[in-house]
Amino acid sequence: KVDSAATAVPVLQHTALKDIPVGVKRLHDAFHQKQKSHSVQYRLNQLRNVYFKIKDNIDPICEALLKDFHRVPAETKNLEISGGLAELVHTMASLHKWVKPEPVTDLPLTLKSQPVFIERIPLGVVLIISPFNYPFFLSLSAIIGAIAAGNAVVFKPSELTPHFSQLFTELLTEALDEDIFFAINGGIPETTAALDQKYDKIMYTGNNTVGTIIAKKAAETLTPVILELGGKSPAFILDDVTDKDLQVAARRIAWGRFTNAGQTCVAVDYVLVPEDKKAKFVNAIVKVLGEEFYPELNKDNKDLTHVIHDRAFANITNIIKTTKGKIVFGGKSDAESRFIEPTVIDNVDWDDSTMSGEIFGPVLPILTYTNLSESLSKLQSRHDTPLAQYIFTSGPTSRTKNPQIDTILKAVRSGGTIVNDVLMHVALVNAPFGGIGNSGQGAYHGWFSFRHFTHERTTMEQKLWNDFLLAPRYPPFTAKKNAV
Numbered sequence: 341k342v343d344s345a346a347t348a349v350p351v352l353q354h355t356a357l358k359d360i361p362v363g364v365k366r367l368h369d370a371f372h373q374k375q376k377s378h379s380v381q382y383r384l385n386q387l388r389n390v391y392f393k394i395k396d397n398i399d400p401i402c403e404a405l406l407k408d409f410h411r412v413p414a415e416t417k418n419l420e421i422s423g424g425l426a427e428l429v430h431t432m433a434s435l436h437k438w439v440k441p442e443p444v445t446d447l448p449l450t451l452k453s454q455p456v457f458i459e460r461i462p463l464g465v466v467l468i469i470s471p472f473n474y475p476f477f478l479s480l481s482a483i484i485g486a487i488a489a490g491n492a493v494v495f496k497p498s499e500l501t502p503h504f505s506q507l508f509t510e511l512l513t514e515a516l517d518e519d520i521f522f523a524i525n526g527g528i529p530e531t532t533a534a535l536d537q538k539y540d541k542i543m544y545t546g547n548n549t550v551g552t553i554i555a556k557k558a559a560e561t562l563t564p565v566i567l568e569l570g571g572k573s574p575a576f577i578l579d580d581v582t583d584k585d586l587q588v589a590a591r592r593i594a595w596g597r598f599t600n601a602g603q604t605c606v607a608v609d610y611v612l613v614p615e616d617k618k619a620k621f622v623n624a625i626v627k628v629l630g631e632e633f634y635p636e637l638n639k640d641n642k643d644l645t646h647v648i649h650d651r652a653f654a655n656i657t658n659i660i661k662t663t664k665g666k667i668v669f670g671g672k673s674d675a676e677s678r679f680i681e682p683t684v685i686d687n688v689d690w691d692d693s694t695m696s697g698e699i700f701g702p703v704l705p706i707l708t709y710t711n712l713s714e715s716l717s718k719l720q721s722r723h724d725t726p727l728a729q730y731i732f733t734s735g736p737t738s739r740t741k742n743p744q745i746d747t748i749l750k751a752v753r754s755g756g757t758i759v760n761d762v763l764m765h766v767a768l769v770n771a772p773f774g775g776i777g778n779s780g781q782g783a784y785h786g787w788f789s790f791r792h793f794t795h796e797r798t799t800m801e802q803k804l805w806n807d808f809l810l811a812p813r814y815p816p817f818t819a820k821k822n823a824v
């Protein structure tokens with residue numbers, strides 16, 4: 341029998357509100373007075389400690405997430421642990437290269453022989469607030485970026501994964517120096533108390549409503565923010581997709597929608613398929629779900645993650661109930677375990693309940709088009725800047741060779757895009773991952789995390805013997821000096 345968050349004994353020990361300003365001050369003081377993290381070796385030692393702490397605790401981490409929302413350990417390993425560790429290794433291997441000052445080129449004549457470079461210096465103390473849906477990967481990736489960049493980290497994980505958050509904060513607190521790490525556990529009161537402190541940067545990953553709260557609060561103290569938010573990411577099936585490829589597209593889309601019960605920020609939120617391919621696509625995805633992925637469709641199926649809380653359960657089941665489309669797969673749910681069957685809805689219109697916002701649950705609306713440009717106009721009229729978009733084609737995969745891909749990419753600005761696959765760009769250790777417009781600002785992973793968590797300080801080293809070369813800048817501005 342698997343625990344659910346609703347029935348489990350409360351395991352998350354909330355941080356006392358009075359301890360929050362004290363903990364944050366500890367990091368600020370240590371950063372300024374001890375200056376340990378200016379040493380690259382110190383940063384590497386800290387990262388190495390994290391690496392071994394995680395390696396030794398992979399099974400407990402997976403167990404915690406199984407308890408929190410019935411997530412199968414294999415999925416936690418595939419989707420979170422392997423990507424997190426890969427990024428950690430990549431960061432450790434690259435840090436010496438990243439910290440090297442970058443020479444500035446194309447210098448004016450007067451500076452040609454002088455050192456001019458960009459130095460990437462730590463920001464100070466950063467606050468990282470992370471969500472429940474991929475709590476390991478999203479937290480670890482941000483934390484290692486910040487530490488590699490030489491910062492101290494105040495970390496606030498989601499209260500919605502109590503088993504995980506308690507364990508993970510304990511592990512990191514053991515692994516990291518208390519001068520550079522302070523974990524805060526709890527809900528809104530604790531997060532609010534954390535936000536009442538001053539930071540040098542705040543990184544928030546989660547929903548857009550709270551993202552707005554964070555941005556407003558940060559603006560009061562002119563604190564820069566990275567916001568990793570949600571969105572409604574489409575998958576386009578192009579009219580050149582062959583019947584055989586349609587099967588593959590259906591399988592990939594099904595995985596990209598239903599993994600983690602659809603609680604994935606870059607999940608396929610809806611599919612746009614040509615009218616004359618719709619029937620075949622529906623058949624294909626129903627077959628994938630019913631025969632390949634989930635032949636046993638019930639709440640005890642270990643391969644099916646459940647929805648995180650009752651409010652989300654109510655929202656998603658309400659969307660299913662009020663849809664004007666036709667349910668062609670799934671549709672049933674169990675409130676007690678917060679299990680919702682993977683649900684595919686056909687004949688959906690742009691004004692359907694499924695299209696009003698990010699679904700963030702196991703529901704896939706299928707829309708059709710006869711004219712791609714009209715669909716794109718619809719998307720544009722909603723000012724949609726999704727976190728991701730996916731395009732399936734049997735033709736060339738490059739926008740320079742496939743005009744339909746080019747048309748879509750010009751029309752829809754998105755955080756990331758993949759041709760013929762889903763989700764996988766998030767796992768790239770050294771490509772920027774982030775949103776645009778409503779789906780967020782700032783991007784991270786690998787080098788891009790390092791850049792975001794450092795300040796780029798331009799540094800010039802002038803000599804004092806060469807003042808004669810600089811004479812034209814000093815008054816009086818005689819005609820001779822002004823002869824450019």
Ligand code: NAD
Nearest residue numbers: 470471472497498499528531546547550568569570571605
């Ligand atoms: P969540 O409820 O776990 O909240 C995220 C964090 O915000 C938590 O740490 C929580 O304690 C804090 N929080 C909640 N209410 C707050 C408040 N009033 N004031 C201050 N802090 C508060 O997770 P969620 O927001 O439901 O996550 C799902 C959303 O996040 C989806 O929209 C998803 O698309 C998005 N998301 C985006 C990314 C990305 O990388 N862009 C990744 C994951 C999730």
